[in-house]
Amino acid sequence: MIQADELTKRYGDRTVVQDLSFTVHPGSVTGFLGPNGAGKSTTLRMFLGLDAPTRGRATVAGRPYADHPAPLTQLGALLEARSLHPGRTARHHLTALALTHGIPRSRVDHVLGITGLTEVADRRVKGFSLGMGQRLGIAAALLGDPAAVVLDEPVNGLDPEGVLWIRTLLKSLAAEGRTVLVSSHLMSEVALTADHLIVIGKGRLLADTTVDALVREAGGTTVKVVTPAADRLRDLLPGPATRVTVEAPDTLHVTGVDAPVIGRTAAAHGLPLYELTPQTASLEQAFMDLTHDSVEYQGAAA
Numbered sequence: 001m002i003q004a005d006e007l008t009k010r011y012g013d014r015t016v017v018q019d020l021s022f023t024v025h026p027g028s029v030t031g032f033l034g035p036n037g038a039g040k041s042t043t044l045r046m047f048l049g050l051d052a053p054t055r056g057r058a059t060v061a062g063r064p065y066a067d068h069p070a071p072l073t074q075l076g077a078l079l080e081a082r083s084l085h086p087g088r089t090a091r092h093h094l095t096a097l098a099l100t101h102g103i104p105r106s107r108v109d110h111v112l113g114i115t116g117l118t119e120v121a122d123r124r125v126k127g128f129s130l131g132m133g134q135r136l137g138i139a140a141a142l143l144g145d146p147a148a149v150v151l152d153e154p155v156n157g158l159d160p161e162g163v164l165w166i167r168t169l170l171k172s173l174a175a176e177g178r179t180v181l182v183s184s185h186l187m188s189e190v191a192l193t194a195d196h197l198i199v200i201g202k203g204r205l206l207a208d209t210t211v212d213a214l215v216r217e218a219g220g221t222t223v224k225v226v227t228p229a230a231d232r233l234r235d236l237l238p239g240p241a242t243r244v245t246v247e248a249p250d251t252l253h254v255t256g257v258d259a260p261v262i263g264r265t266a267a268a269h270g271l272p273l274y275e276l277t278p279q280t281a282s283l284e285q286a287f288m289d290l291t292h293d294s295v296e297y298q299g300a301a302a
Helices: 040-047 090-099 105-114 130-142 159-175 187-193 211-218 229-235 259-268 283-294
Strands: 002-011 014-024 029-033 053-059 077-078 148-152 177-183 194-202 204-210 221-226 243-248 251-255 275-280
Touching: 002 040, 014 053, 014 177, 014 243, 029 040, 029 159, 029 187, 040 053, 040 077, 040 148, 040 177, 053 243, 077 130, 090 130, 090 159, 090 275, 105 130, 130 148, 130 159, 159 177, 159 187, 187 283, 194 211, 194 283, 204 211, 204 283, 211 283, 221 259, 229 243, 229 251, 229 259, 259 275
Parallel strands: 029 177, 029 194, 077 148, 148 177
Antiparallel strands: 002 014, 002 053, 194 204, 221 251, 221 275, 243 251
């Protein structure tokens, strides 16, 4: 279990993380989301003891990461995949880490196999592609067979096969009962991988919820209706919460009324329907709606 308890970090007069509290539980994949400058990287660094909190606590299995006698067995992390010596081979890099914890060399071979690096294990990492560097960083995170894993942008540089592999890996780690926290800007991938979400903005907690709940609260479901009697149907739909957007003369987008009600209303008045399709809002749109006021850098239209 990973826990932030009123976590605050200031650099001079600038507050990067403020009163942040949440718990990442074992057995599920938790997405850690926020716009650029939200404080995600600083929060992850505090969990790893790389930055000291100004106030509050960041704990792994009930204690600060640095207080564990063998921290790699408690939490494996990937923050910066390229933060390693370019002259070392992948095997030497992992072996050096293993020696700090008394981890057997057989475990080095095991994680090289998990990440698909066995054939390049004895190549110097300065010649690695971005995707190969990501795989090596993930291998290092898994080296201690940790109870918890924290990965920052793990699919960067991976090809489609690699993206599918990391998605499957994360789910399998959670299914084994591990705590899995993943930071990413790829909303489509988070939607496919994560069970739970922690969303922050300007260093504060914005949401601690499931993917489905965030999407439902942000936009709910829109029903696409295609009918030659669009004007008549629009006037018949009930309720003050109903909102209808006209896309074309025969096409409506309706919120506030579900598809069965629309279908029954049309049938009761003899109105033909050519299409009646519920369309759930995307996680990307829900995230943008939630964090709109927390975006630090906003571009302008060209």
